[in-house]
Amino acid sequence: MKTRLLLLALAVALLGAASLAAACKSGGEPMTMEEYFQELQALNDDAEQRSSDLEAALDDAVGSNSSEEERIAALREFFDASALVFEDFLSGLKDLDPPEEVQALHEDGVSAGEDAVQAFTDLTGSLGSDATMADIEALGTTLESDTTLQHFTDACVALQGEADKREIAVDLECEDEEG
Helix, strand or coil, X not given: CHHHHHHHHHHHHHHHHHHHHCCCCCCCCCCCHHHHHXXXXXXXXXXXXXXXXXXXXXXXXXXXXXXHHHHHHHHHHHHHHHHHHHHHHHCCHHHCCCCHHHHHHHHHHHHHHHHHHHHHHHHHHCCCCCCCHHHHHHHHHXXXXXXXXXXXXXXXXXXXXXXXXXXXXXXXXXXXXXX
């Protein structure tokens, strides 16, 4: 089910966007570069775990014996749960204070993450109560071509490049994995 995998990949990417938004220590004091990227890595790892949990729940709900209605209901629950995770991460935006050296990259990533979450929730929210698997597959195609998602990936790649340039060992998993 290629579309389901695409949607799962999107959810992981958006969780990564959310983790980007949450990377800062509280108190208004900028983090050091090492602290910033260490926190970003920890948040990315947490987002990966949460995403894996959502994916496992979806896999449990969408077995080979599931009807189309059950698969659609499970995907809706997955979309809703993913959106809540994204919103939880993004709620901390106003408290962020990254190092000055990555402030602009961080702000671009945060903005791109917010745009990507909005695009995701708008598109998934547009599924009517009579949606079919064909509608969900069309949604996957639309999400795949959405430029707001590429903007987030680009922002993530830029931050990863900054960490690499400074020899800070993190893997923000910015690129979509094929396979």
